[in-house]
Amino acid sequence: DAGITQSPRYKITETGRQVTLMCHQTWSHSYMFWYRQDLGHGLRLIYYSAAADITDKGEVPDGYVVSRSKTENFPLTLESATRSQTSVYFCASRGLAGDNTGELFFGEGSRLTVL
Amino acid sequence: GEDVEQSLFLSVREGDSSVINCTYTDSSSTYLYWYKQEPGAGLQLLTYIFSNMDMKQDQRLTVLLNKKDKHLSLRIADTQTGDSAIYFCAEMGRDSSYKLIFGSGTRLLVRP
Numbered sequence: 001d002a003g004i005t006q007s008p009r010y011k012i013t014e015t016g017r018q019v020t021l022m023c024h025q026t027w028s029h030s031y032m033f034w035y036r037q038d039l040g041h042g043l044r045l046i047y048y049s050a051a052a053d054i055t056d057k058g059e060v061p062d063g064y065v066v067s068r069s070k071t072e073n074f075p076l077t078l079e080s081a082t083r084s085q086t087s088v089y090f091c092a093s094r095g096l097a098g099d100n101t102g103e104l105f106f107g108e109g110s111r112l113t114v115l
Numbered sequence: 116g117e118d119v120e121q122s123l124f125l126s127v128r129e130g131d132s133s134v135i136n137c138t139y140t141d142s143s144s145t146y147l148y149w150y151k152q153e154p155g156a157g158l159q160l161l162t163y164i165f166s167n168m169d170m171k172q173d174q175r176l177t178v179l180l181n182k183k184d185k186h187l188s189l190r191i192a193d194t195q196t197g198d199s200a201i202y203f204c205a206e207m208g209r210d211s212s213y214k215l216i217f218g219s220g221t222r223l224l225v226r227p
Contacts, residue, residue, distance in 0.1 A: 031213055040123070042203060042219035043158075058214065090157055094213060102146045102207050104215060106157030 003027075006091050006107035014115050019078045021110045023091030031094045032074040033104065034058075034066065036087040043090065049074055081114045088112075119218035121204055126224045133191040135221045137204030140185060144206040147180065148215065149189045152201040161189075161202070191223075199225045 004025040013019050023032065030051050035043040035058075045058030047066040055066050063085060065077045074093075078085055088111050092104040118140045127133045139147065145166050150158040164171045164178045164187070171178045177190040191198055204218040 033214060035217070040219060042119075042121075043217040045214055045216075048214050092157075101160075101163055102148065102213060102215065103160045103163070104158070106159070108155075108157050 004091060004093055004105055004107045006089075006110045008110060009108065010111050012113045012115065013081050015082060016080050019081050019112065021076045021078075021089055021091075021112070023074045023076070023107060025072055025074075025091075025093045025105075027093065027095070027105070028071055029093035029095050029105070030071070032068065033092040033094075034064075034074070034076045035090045035092065036060065037090060037109070038087050046076065046089075078112075081112075083114050086112060086114045119204055119206055119216055121202075121218040121221045123219065124222050124224070126226060127194050128226050129194060129196055131194055133189075133194045133198070133223055133225075135189045135191075135202050135204075135223065137187040137189075137218055138185055139187065139204070139206045139216075139218075141206055141216075142182070142185060146207050147178075147187050148203075148205040148207075149176075149178065149187075150203040150205060150217075152203065152220070154200075158203060194223075194225050196225045196227060199223055 007022045033048040034046040044060045049055045049068040052071045088109045091107040121137045148163040149161040151161045152158045175192045179188045201220040203220045205215040
């Protein structure tokens with residue numbers, strides 16, 4: 001199906017374990033983003049990518065790693081999960097720079113619990 | 116730095132108008148946005164306004180922009196129970212990365 005999909009939708013893990021959240025989009029959008037949503041903080045940007053092999057840090061990158069070997073995929077890895085990383089993670093994408101509306105298309109989210 | 120602020124909660128009666136307010140800090144923002152998040156779902160763009168506009172109307176939605184005060188509002192006329200959701204204000208970052216800076220979101224509860 002066309003769109004942006006995240007997996008897994010729900011994940012429970014333990015402190016210190018590595019976790020990877022997957023994000024796949026079928027539009028060939030250039031830009032992709034990872035946000036985390038926490039009560040009282042809204043959405044905070046973790047990492048973003050302007051194109052394959054180009055990534056950059058957002059507001060809260062510590063403890064996370066991303067890669068973008070293919071345009072359609074943008075996985076987010078927690079190398080050693082901590083309880084403070086319990087959150088709902090959203091992947092988003094948008095089209096080329098000429099799309100001035102700036103609309104981001106969001107996945108349905110991945111709810112991660114770190115015990 | 117860039118920051119977007121919203122009140123956390125709003126409760127209205129069905130049929131009334133809802134007004135959700137937002138303040139932002141980056142006066143160079145070219146676009147400002149309202150996103151809607153329904154329970155268990157991602158965010159969807161509701162509407163946006165270009166910075167050279169004062170108002171934008173789209174059916175039941177009215178967006179007002181006061182650039183002097185850096186204040187953005189979303190008015191929903193004839194609010195329905197289906198409008199119950201979290202509403203996020205967002206501005207485009209000042210650099211060329213096209214990332215959006217979101218507020219903390221306003222939870223709108225519509226009472227029957």
